[in-house]
Amino acid sequence: MKRHISLPVVVLLSSTLCALAEGYAPDDSEGVWTGGYQQTSGNSIKLDLTQIGDLGQLNISFHAWSPVQGNARCQYVFRTQPGQPSKALINGSYGDAPECPADFSFTLLRAGANAMRMEFQGGGFLTKAEMQASLRPLRAADARAPVEGLDILGLTPGMLRADVERALDAEGYDLGREEIGGTRGVGWKAEALTAQRRNAPDDGRDRIGVQFTPAFDSEDTPQRLALVTRSWDIAPSENLSEITLRQALTEKYGQALNNGNEWLFDRRGQNLTTYKMRDTSCASNSLQTLPVRVAVPGWANDSFSVNLACGPVVTGRVSSDSRSGRAERLLLVLYDPDIAWDSFWKIWSRDEIRRIETLYDGVSSATGAAPKL
Numbered sequence: 117m118k119r120h121i122s123l124p125v126v127v128l129l130s131s132t133l134c135a136l137a138e139g140y141a142p143d144d145s146e147g148v149w150t151g152g153y154q155q156t157s158g159n160s161i162k163l164d165l166t167q168i169g170d171l172g173q174l175n176i177s178f179h180a181w182s183p184v185q186g187n188a189r190c191q192y193v194f195r196t197q198p199g200q201p202s203k204a205l206i207n208g209s210y211g212d213a214p215e216c217p218a219d220f221s222f223t224l225l226r227a228g229a230n231a232m233r234m235e236f237q238g239g240g241f242l243t244k245a246e247m248q249a250s251l252r253p254l255r256a257a258d259a260r261a262p263v264e265g266l267d268i269l270g271l272t273p274g275m276l277r278a279d280v281e282r283a284l285d286a287e288g289y290d291l292g293r294e295e296i297g298g299t300r301g302v303g304w305k306a307e308a309l310t311a312q313r314r315n316a317p318d319d320g321r322d323r324i325g326v327q328f329t330p331a332f333d334s335e336d337t338p339q340r341l342a343l344v345t346r347s348w349d350i351a352p353s354e355n356l357s358e359i360t361l362r363q364a365l366t367e368k369y370g371q372a373l374n375n376g377n378e379w380l381f382d383r384r385g386q387n388l389t390t391y392k393m394r395d396t397s398c399a400s401n402s403l404q405t406l407p408v409r410v411a412v413p414g415w416a417n418d419s420f421s422v423n424l425a426c427g428p429v430v431t432g433r434v435s436s437d438s439r440s441g442r443a444e445r446l447l448l449v450l451y452d453p454d455i456a457w458d459s460f461w462k463i464w465s466r467d468e469i470r471r472i473e474t475l476y477d478g479v480s481s482a483t484g485a486a487p488k489l
Contacts, residue, residue: 160180307327319351357442
């Protein structure tokens with residue numbers, strides 16, 4: 117069963133977090149990995165491994181799997197060293213087996229985009245295991261291909277905040293800095309703001325929403341555009357027909373998915389126009405889907421489940437007067453799975469590495485000598 121990770125409620129900071137700073141290139145073995153084998157209905161082994169930076173935790177569940185005779189859940193921690201096998205330090209055992217295997221090491225070898233092979237030295241329970249990623253950091257090699265013209269009034273995910281603010285001003289929008297939305301936790305915040313179009317008619321309010329990547333306390337984290345929205349109440353004086361508006365959307369974003377209100381692209385930048393194309397190009401892999409919520413002030417509580425096997429998405433809604441065919445409202449949301457992926461990992465891993473670091477420090481510094489009783 118694939119392990120699913122949720123964001124922590126609280127995010128703590130640690131000296132180890134220097135390894136997760138902006139510009140850090142993750143190791144190939146970092147992430148959350150799972151694997152397992154079953155010989156018969158009564159003999160199985162399951163492995164769950166998490167590595168962040170050079171620290172990690174390995175959980176192994178034995179069910180009558182030799183050399184463990186009964187059932188045992190064994191927890192280990194480890195630290196990686198370049199070119200060296202990782203030594204597993206036992207941290208805890210649970211179940212009816214008398215003891216967990218000890219005195220073993222393992223090597224982690226990337227076998228594919230979301231696949232890794234563990235090779236064991238000692239322990240006596242496995243020689244190797246095939247592992248699949250359920251969550252891992254975004255690497256440079258994973259980045260999707262750019263899509264030309266994929267923006268809302270020149271705003272595209274990934275832009276630096278200063279460039280976003282300059283572009284809004286140039287397009288005639290005033291950023292409201294008093295009302296700040298977004299999301300936050302202890303040690304980080306991801307802001308969202310709204311910009312109003314200057315000189316818009318009273319019955320034609322036009323707002324742009326911008327949502328940024330998380331900024332972390334005590335770190336000089338550059339904020340980038342994570343998601344952009346547009347909410348445009350189209351004044352009757354615009355005399356804009358729904359047909360003209362939809363044609364303009366098609367010219368800008370390409371053909372909508374199944375002629376609906378969503379424009380979808382694969383990771384190569386191809387416009388996906390049918391459900392069959394989507395299901396083929398965005399076939400789910402072992403990576404979990406991630407949540408994205410629109411946290412722009414005044415916006416409805418929209419949320420999306422992001423498939424990391426796919427590319428960027430534009431969702432749209434057009435309202436019109438059924439009698440005249442005049443367009444009355446346009447709603448647009450543009451988001452990028454790579455931004456969601458990178459942000460989720462950075463938030464979650466900061467809390468998780470602090471937890472693993474505490475376990476490792478406790479085990480590695482503990483004495484192995486039996487006390488006098």
